Amino acid sequence: MVNSSDINLREVLYEFISVGRYMRVNAIDPRTGIEVTMIADPRYGETLIKRLAARKLAYVISKRRPGLLNSQQRPLGGRGQNKD
Helix, strand or coil, X not given: CCCHHHCCCCCXXXXXXXXXXXXXXXXXXXXXXEEEEEXXXXXXXXXXXXXXHHHHHHHHHHHHCXXXXXXXXXXXXXXXXXXX
């Protein structure tokens, strides 16, 4: 079983959009192109909101692509892969 804590996100891109009294947050893994969206209360602070968004992103990645565990995986493209 794949656990979202096993996913090692090297880089996450964040987008914060103020919507009334709430903050809409998009978190994107540039390596896989997977994006998640969440709504947060801006009073939580940027650090906590980023951590929650990254946790949700790791969960979604673990569900969509169970083979992407840890940071030792090869890039998704076809370049540099060994054809033994």
